[in-house]
Amino acid sequence: MLKFLKSGFYTTLQDFGRFGYRNIGVPVSGVMDEVSVKKANVLLENQQEDAVLEITMTGPTLLFESPTYICLSGARMSPTLNNKPIDNYRVIKVEAGDILSYGKLENGFRTYLAIKNGFHGDKVLGSYSQYYPVTSTKCFKDSDEIPYEPVKQYEPAISELKLENHLEQQYIEVFKGPEFSILTDAHLEPLFSKDFTVSKENNRMAYQLTEEIGTHSHSILTSGTLPGTVQLTPTGRLIILMKDGQTTGGYPRVLQLSDKSISVLAQKKFGDIISFKLL
Amino acid sequence: MKEVPLTIRPFGEKALLIEWPIEVKESILNDILAFVSAFTNKYQREWELVPAYNSVTMISLSGAKLDFDTAKARVLEVYEKNTRSVQNERFLWKLPVCYESDFGIDIQKTAKSLDLTKEELIKQHTSYEYIVFGIGFLPGFMYLGGLPKSLQLPRRKTPRLHVEKGSVGLAGKQTGIYPQDSPGGWNIIGNCPVPVFDASHEKPCFVKAGDKIQFQSISKAEYDLRKIEGEIGIYNLEKIPLDA
Numbered sequence: 399m400l401k402f403l404k405s406g407f408y409t410t411l412q413d414f415g416r417f418g419y420r421n422i423g424v425p426v427s428g429v430m431d432e433v434s435v436k437k438a439n440v441l442l443e444n445q446q447e448d449a450v451l452e453i454t455m456t457g458p459t460l461l462f463e464s465p466t467y468i469c470l471s472g473a474r475m476s477p478t479l480n481n482k483p484i485d486n487y488r489v490i491k492v493e494a495g496d497i498l499s500y501g502k503l504e505n506g507f508r509t510y511l512a513i514k515n516g517f518h519g520d521k522v523l524g525s526y527s528q529y530y531p532v533t534s535t536k537c538f539k540d541s542d543e544i545p546y547e548p549v550k551q552y553e554p555a556i557s558e559l560k561l562e563n564h565l566e567q568q569y570i571e572v573f574k575g576p577e578f579s580i581l582t583d584a585h586l587e588p589l590f591s592k593d594f595t596v597s598k599e600n601n602r603m604a605y606q607l608t609e610e611i612g613t614h615s616h617s618i619l620t621s622g623t624l625p626g627t628v629q630l631t632p633t634g635r636l637i638i639l640m641k642d643g644q645t646t647g648g649y650p651r652v653l654q655l656s657d658k659s660i661s662v663l664a665q666k667k668f669g670d671i672i673s674f675k676l677l
Numbered sequence: 678m679k680e681v682p683l684t685i686r687p688f689g690e691k692a693l694l695i696e697w698p699i700e701v702k703e704s705i706l707n708d709i710l711a712f713v714s715a716f717t718n719k720y721q722r723e724w725e726l727v728p729a730y731n732s733v734t735m736i737s738l739s740g741a742k743l744d745f746d747t748a749k750a751r752v753l754e755v756y757e758k759n760t761r762s763v764q765n766e767r768f769l770w771k772l773p774v775c776y777e778s779d780f781g782i783d784i785q786k787t788a789k790s791l792d793l794t795k796e797e798l799i800k801q802h803t804s805y806e807y808i809v810f811g812i813g814f815l816p817g818f819m820y821l822g823g824l825p826k827s828l829q830l831p832r833r834k835t836p837r838l839h840v841e842k843g844s845v846g847l848a849g850k851q852t853g854i855y856p857q858d859s860p861g862g863w864n865i866i867g868n869c870p871v872p873v874f875d876a877s878h879e880k881p882c883f884v885k886a887g888d889k890i891q892f893q894s895i896s897k898a899e900y901d902l903r904k905i906e907g908e909i910g911i912y913n914l915e916k917i918p919l920d921a
Contacts, residue, residue, distance in 0.1 A: 421728065
C-alpha cells in the first residue's frame with residue numbers, strides 16, 4: 399500500500415480515461431498531461447496507460463509500505479525521498495518505509511507519480527480515473543491508501559530520459575473548430591495576435607481565459623464536445639474544455655487543441671500566459 | 678440512397694463531426710439513431726459515438742492519428758447502405774415525480790409566471806411525452822424535446838449554487854432532471870426519486886437517446902418509498918415499447 403500521510407492540494411488516481419460512456423454524459427477523464435505520463439510509464443516499462451497519481455500545485459506526503467520502483471514526471475515540485483532531493487524522469491528504487499514528499503512548485507502545475515506495474519484500486523466503468531460522482535470520491539484525502547504490487551528486483555532498460563520540455567512552451571496549437579466560421583475579423587485579430595491569461599477558473603473540467611475577444615450572438619444546437627474544445631461564450635470569453643469536461647455543450651466550438659497542446663495547457667496555472675497558433 | 682444531406686468534418690485529431698440539417702425533429706433524430714446503430718454494429722470497438730439533436734460526434738479509439746478521408750468514406754458507406762429504419766428497442770419511460778413544495782421549491786412562483794394554477798401546471802407537465810434528443814453535459818442528463826409553449830419560461834435570473842439531485846426543472850424550451858447535485862438556473866418544480874444515473878449498475882443510465890419520458894405525479898409518502906428502493910437499486914419503472 400501507498401499511504402497518504404498528507405493528501406496535498408488535489409491528488410487523484412488517473413489512467414488514460416473512461417471510454418465508451420460519453421453517449422450517457424460521462425466525461426472521458428484520464429491524465430491531463432499525457433505527454434509526461436507516457437514518458438514515466440515508458441521508463442518503468444509499464445503499459446502506457448497504467449494508472450498514476452496526478453498531483454496538482456501542492457504535493458502530498460506519501461509512505462511506501464513495500465518495495466518498488468517509481469518514476470516522477472511533469473511539473474517540477476521539489477520532490478524528496480527520505481528528505482533527499484530526487485529527479486524527474488529517472489527510475490528510482492524505493493524500500494518499505496520510505497517517505498516521498500514534495501516542496502516548492504518550480505515549474506508547471508501538475509506532477510505525476512508512476513509506479514512499476516501501475517497503481518491498482520477499483521475500476522469504475524472500465525477506468526481507475528477519479529471523477530465524482532462516477533467514482534465515490536473526487537480526490538485523495540489524508541490517511542487514504544492505494545494498493546500496488548511490491549517489486550523487489552527489476553533492472554530498468556533505461557534509467558533516465560533527457561527530453562524536450564513542453565512545460566515552458568507558451569503557444570497552444572489549435573485546429574479550426576466546428577464553428578470557426580462564425581468568427582469575424584474583429585474576433586480573429588485578437589485571437590491569433592494577443593496573449594491570453596489563464597484565469598482563476600481553471601481545473602480538470604475547463605480552463606477559462608481572462609481576456610475576451612468580442613461578443614457574438616450565434617447559438618448552436620447542443621452538440622458533442624471533446625477535451626481541448628475551445629468554446630466562445632456570448633460575452634466573448636474563451637473556455638477550453640479539459641479531461642473532465644462536459645461531453646456536450648451549446649456554445650460555439652471555435653477551436654480545437656491538438657492532443658499535445660492539451661498536455662501543454664495542463665501545466666499552466668492561474669496567471670500564466672498562452673497564445674494560439676493555428677495549424 | 679438516403680436523401681438527407683450530411684456534412685462530415687474533422688473535429689481535432691481523433692474525431693469527426695457529422696451534422697444533419699439544423700432542426701429539432703423526431704425524423705432527423707430517428708435517421709441519426711439508425712446510423713449510430715448501424716455504424717456501432719460494424720465498428721463497435723474502434724469508435725465512440727455521441728448523438729445530440731442534429732449531430733453525431735465520432736471519436737476514434739484507436740490512438741492512431743485519424744485519416745479523415747478514409748473515415749468519411751466509411752461513414753458514408755454505412756449511412757447510404759443502411760436500410761434499418763429503427764435502432765434498438767426504444768421505450769416510453771414513466772418517471773415518478775413528487776411536485777410537493779418540499780421538492781418543487783419554485784412551483785408556486787413558476788405556476789404564477791405561467792398563469793396557471795399549481796394543479797394545472799402538474800397536469801400539463803405530466804400529460805406530454807418528451808423525446809430524449811441526447812444525453813450529455815453531466816452523466817445521465819437528458820436533453821428532452823417537446824415541451825409545450827404553455828410551460829416555457831426563462832431560467833432563473835440568478836442560478837443556484839446547489840440544486841438537489843433528482844430535481845425536475847423548467848427552463849426555456851427544456852424540461853429535465855438534474856442527475857446529480859450541481860449548480861443550476863432552472864425553475865425547480867419537483868423531484869424524481871429514481872436515480873437516472875448510477876455508476877454501480879452494469880447499465881448506468883437506463884434511458885437512451887430516442888426513448889421518451891413521461892412524468893407521473895406521486896405523493897410525498899410514495900416518494901419516500903421510491904427513494905429508498907432507488908438507493909438499493911430497485912426502480913420498478915413502467916416502460917412501454919415504442920416500436921411494438
